[in-house]
Amino acid sequence: MVETFQSKNAGYEILSREIVSQLRKKFNDALEEKARKVIPQNAADQNDLLCAMRSLLIEAARKNIAFAPETLKELAAAGGAAIAQRTEEIKNRLHMNAIKDIEVPSPCLSADQMRQIEEAAAQRKNCPMEDSVFGGEERIYLRLSGTAGTPDTHREIAAYLAQKGYRVLDYTDGYAVDFEGKQKFRIGKLLKDKIELQEIFNRDSSRTGGNMLVAVSRSAMDIALMSTSRAWTSCMGSRGSNWDYVPRNVSEGALVCYLISRNDPEILNPMARILLMPFHEKRKSPGLLAWAAHRVFGRKPAETPAPLQHIYVPNKSYGLHNEAFMDAVDSFAEEKFNSGKTGRFSIAKELYADMLDRTAVRKAARAPLLQ
Numbered sequence: 001m002v003e004t005f006q007s008k009n010a011g012y013e014i015l016s017r018e019i020v021s022q023l024r025k026k027f028n029d030a031l032e033e034k035a036r037k038v039i040p041q042n043a044a045d046q047n048d049l050l051c052a053m054r055s056l057l058i059e060a061a062r063k064n065i066a067f068a069p070e071t072l073k074e075l076a077a078a079g080g081a082a083i084a085q086r087t088e089e090i091k092n093r094l095h096m097n098a099i100k101d102i103e104v105p106s107p108c109l110s111a112d113q114m115r116q117i118e119e120a121a122a123q124r125k126n127c128p129m130e131d132s133v134f135g136g137e138e139r140i141y142l143r144l145s146g147t148a149g150t151p152d153t154h155r156e157i158a159a160y161l162a163q164k165g166y167r168v169l170d171y172t173d174g175y176a177v178d179f180e181g182k183q184k185f186r187i188g189k190l191l192k193d194k195i196e197l198q199e200i201f202n203r204d205s206s207r208t209g210g211n212m213l214v215a216v217s218r219s220a221m222d223i224a225l226m227s228t229s230r231a232w233t234s235c236m237g238s239r240g241s242n243w244d245y246v247p248r249n250v251s252e253g254a255l256v257c258y259l260i261s262r263n264d265p266e267i268l269n270p271m272a273r274i275l276l277m278p279f280h281e282k283r284k285s286p287g288l289l290a291w292a293a294h295r296v297f298g299r300k301p302a303e304t305p306a307p308l309q310h311i312y313v314p315n316k317s318y319g320l321h322n323e324a325f326m327d328a329v330d331s332f333a334e335e336k337f338n339s340g341k342t343g344r345f346s347i348a349k350e351l352y353a354d355m356l357d358r359t360a361v362r363k364a365a366r367a368p369l370l371q
Contacts, residue, residue, distance in 0.1 A: 012332065023265040024265045058266075102233050126218075139219060140217075141215055154168075223256045231269075254278055277315050280345060311338040311341055345361070
């Protein structure tokens with residue numbers, strides 16, 4: 001069963017456990033088959049080689065590195081030690097799409113950082129609503145419904161490409177060909193000299209909405225890798241100036257949302273990410289007179305105070321700019337965690353607010369005026 005939500009800004013579907021299991025099985029089966037194809041059939045240590053090759057392929061996927069089958073066969077023939085060495089080399093490399101000469105390169109977590117994350121996970125403070133929303137799972141997967149670009153946009157892109165000698169072959173998949181139809185090109189690359197059109201084309205989620213998912217995760221490792229081994233970088237990467245806040249995000253109950261391909265359910269090579277930051281309700285403490293009355297006359301409050309409320313606020317998006325992704329994250333947080341809650345909320349002092357104000361005020365919606 002798929003749970004569907006349509007909001008003012010974005011539509012998304014929550015994938016059932018069965019569908020998620022199918023996606024993960026398809027991913028693992030493809031990985032297994034790719035590894036088996038390059039392992040010598042007469043190798044005495046096939047299982048060890050298979051395990052080593054799987055690790056190599058996973059690390060390569062994290063960094064968007066592709067190997068030719070011949071190269072993988074040569075590595076397999078050289079043995080497990082050669083595969084392990086190449087895996088370690090890849091682990092310490094930046095993502096292939098990362099900006100070169102960046103100030104805070106973060107290819108992987110150190111052993112000490114892994115220990116910090118494990119300790120933070122053991123101390124995690126879950127939001128009271130978190131378990132009911134996640135249903136015992138570590139991740140929730142959303143399918144983006146997407147919003148179509150206008151026909152005028154399609155025509156403008158087609159007209160611009162025609163001026164350069166190309167025609168649109170498949171707008172949805174993002175391909176064009178030369179007028180002779182001999183060579184295929186990526187539309188996004190052909191628009192590099194027309195930044196406005198390129199941005200509109202990249203934001204048109206109708207092209208890729210059906211193939212893109214949002215993974216909402218409370219997994220400690222998913223949170224830890226928010227800017228490590230990714231195509232983007234930030235101060236929250238493993239070598240960033242604000243790394244110390246990353247374990248705190250884990251322990252204080254933050255969530256992370258990744259934009260991924262449906263072929264990458266394990267979030268090896270996400271396209272973008274947004275943190276959902278936990279905010280806790282702040283209430284005024286009883287005044288001096290109320291405290292004195294309680295001490296002198298033994299008066300107690302008329303009612304037991306309601307439990308403190310908690311909300312999640314989406315932070316800045318890193319990676320590929322995709323408005324459908326950002327809108328879906330906003331809608332998910334509002335519908336699943338924040339709806340109907342009013343008051344004054346503050347982010348935990350232990351957390352780095354980044355682009356957010358440290359205080360959020362939510363007011364009740366005004367009733368419409370009677371005509």
